[in-house]
Amino acid sequence: MKMIFSFIKEIYKNRFIIYQLTKRDYKNKYIGSFLGFIWTIIQPLVMIFVLWFVFTKAFHNGPIKDAPFGAWLTIGLIPWYFFSETLTSSTNALQEYSYLVKKIQFQTAILPIIKLLSAFITHVIFIIIGIIILFISDINFSIYWIQAIYYTIAMSILIIGLSWITSSIQIFIKDTAQIINVILQFGFWLTPILWDFNILPEKYNYIYKMNPMSYIIEGYRNSFIYHVPFWESKNETIYFWVTAIIILLIGIIIFRKLKPHFADVL
Numbered sequence: 001m002k003m004i005f006s007f008i009k010e011i012y013k014n015r016f017i018i019y020q021l022t023k024r025d026y027k028n029k030y031i032g033s034f035l036g037f038i039w040t041i042i043q044p045l046v047m048i049f050v051l052w053f054v055f056t057k058a059f060h061n062g063p064i065k066d067a068p069f070g071a072w073l074t075i076g077l078i079p080w081y082f083f084s085e086t087l088t089s090s091t092n093a094l095q096e097y098s099y100l101v102k103k104i105q106f107q108t109a110i111l112p113i114i115k116l117l118s119a120f121i122t123h124v125i126f127i128i129i130g131i132i133i134l135f136i137s138d139i140n141f142s143i144y145w146i147q148a149i150y151y152t153i154a155m156s157i158l159i160i161g162l163s164w165i166t167s168s169i170q171i172f173i174k175d176t177a178q179i180i181n182v183i184l185q186f187g188f189w190l191t192p193i194l195w196d197f198n199i200l201p202e203k204y205n206y207i208y209k210m211n212p213m214s215y216i217i218e219g220y221r222n223s224f225i226y227h228v229p230f231w232e233s234k235n236e237t238i239y240f241w242v243t244a245i246i247i248l249l250i251g252i253i254i255f256r257k258l259k260p261h262f263a264d265v266l
Contacts, residue, residue, distance in 0.1 A: 010107055010109060010110075011107075011109070011110055011113060013107075014107050014110050017107075017110065018110050018113060018114055018117065021110075021114045022114050022117040022118050025114055025115065025118040026118045026121055029118070041125060041129070044077070044081060044122075044125075044126045044129060045129065047077065047081070048070075048073065048074050048077060048129075048133075051073060051077070051194065052069070052070050052073055064196050065196070065198075065226070067137075067139070067221075067225045067226070068137040068138075068139075070133060070137060071130075071133050071134050071137040071139055071225060072221065072225060073193075073194065074129070074130045074133045074134075075130055075134075075220050075221050075224045075225055076192070076193040076194070076217050076220065076221060077126075077193060078123070078126050078127055078130050078220060079151065079152075079155055079213070079216045079217055079220050080188065080191065080193050080213065080217065081122075081123070081126060082119055082120070082122070082123040082126070082152075082155065083155060083158075083159060083213060083216070084184045084187075084188070085119045085122065086115055086116045086119040086159050086163070087159060087162055087163060087166065087180060087184065088177070088180060088181065088184065089115045089118070089119065090111070090112035090115035090116060090159070090163035090166070090167055091163065091166040091167055091170050091176060091177045091180050092167070092170060092177055093111040093112050093114070093115050093163070093167050094108060094111055094167050094168070094170065094171055094262060095170065095171065097111050101262050101263060102263045108259060108262060109164065109255060109259075111167065112160060112163035112164060112167050113160060113163075115163070116156060116159055116160060116163070120156075123152070127148065130224065131145075131224075134224060134225070139224070139225060142227045144222070144223050144224075144227040144228070144229065145223055145224055146223075147219070147222070147223035147229070147230055148220060148223050148224065150219075150230060151216050151219040151220055151223065151230070154215075154216065154219075154240065154241070154244065155213075155216045157244050157245075157248060158212055158213075158216075158240075158243075158244045158247060158248075160248065160251065161244065161247035161248035161249075161250065161251035161252075162247060162251065163251070164248075164251030164252060164254065164255040165247070165250060165251045165254050165255075166180055167255075168254055168255045168258045168259070168262075169254070169258075171258070171262055171265050172258070172261075172265060187211075187213065190211065191211055191213050191214055191217060192208065192214055192217060192218070193217060197214065197218070209236060209239065212239075212240050212243050212244060215233070215236050215237070215239070215240040216240075218233075218236075219233075
């Protein structure tokens with residue numbers, strides 16, 4: 001735990017640099033783009049519409065547990081979009097900012113965090129779109145919506161741990177980013193985003209629950225649609241946090257061990 005607190009201290013010391021680089025990183029996404037910031041809204045909307053159209057018109061999906069499929073689908077996509085976008089971009093963070101990595105005084109550990117905060121802006125916009133779809137679907141506001149903050153923080157800790165692992169390995173093994181993309185493609189279909197985990201036989205539920213993103217996605221739906229408090233899923237909550245902390249510790253250890261060699265390889 002000392003390693004975690006020491007990393008948090010380093011990050012806090014560099015909070016102003018993180019803020020400045022996050023602003024620059026977000027702006028750089030849309031430099032030279034005609035629509036610019038509007039793409040932040042277009043991309044999630046197109047994804048939602050295509051998946052909704054395919055699964056409702058082609059596969060005739062109806063309401064899931066009394067929730068309109070469009071709302072149910074959107075709320076499931078929101079955390080996955082944030083997770084996949086952040087992990088993909090942060091895996092390449094050290095290479096993208098190689099000119100900063102080569103500076104002796106610069107804290108390279110903050111680079112994946114910058115990618116996470118940059119993606120968080122899109123995440124907030126996606127949540128607003130989701131809320132509009134909830135209102136259109138006659139799902140009213142509930143105090144449980146605030147739980148989304150808890151699940152976002154939980155997911156961010158998981159992402160940071162994974163990002164420190166993937167970004168540090170990417171420098172030495174250039175195929176890491178492609179491997180992550182393949183894993184995310186499988187993960188999209190193996191995580192209950194487009195399907196309800198209740199369709200699985202009960203004996204296979206433990207396999208589904210081993211995926212920490214299942215906890216997050218179900219948590220978003222429990223918060224926005226079903227209004228279920230997170231403390232009702234005690235076993236899943238304990239499992240998630242044990243897994244997230246282990247991944248975070250592994251990420252810190254790997255990052256610290258490989259950090260002295262970053263500048264040489266880049």
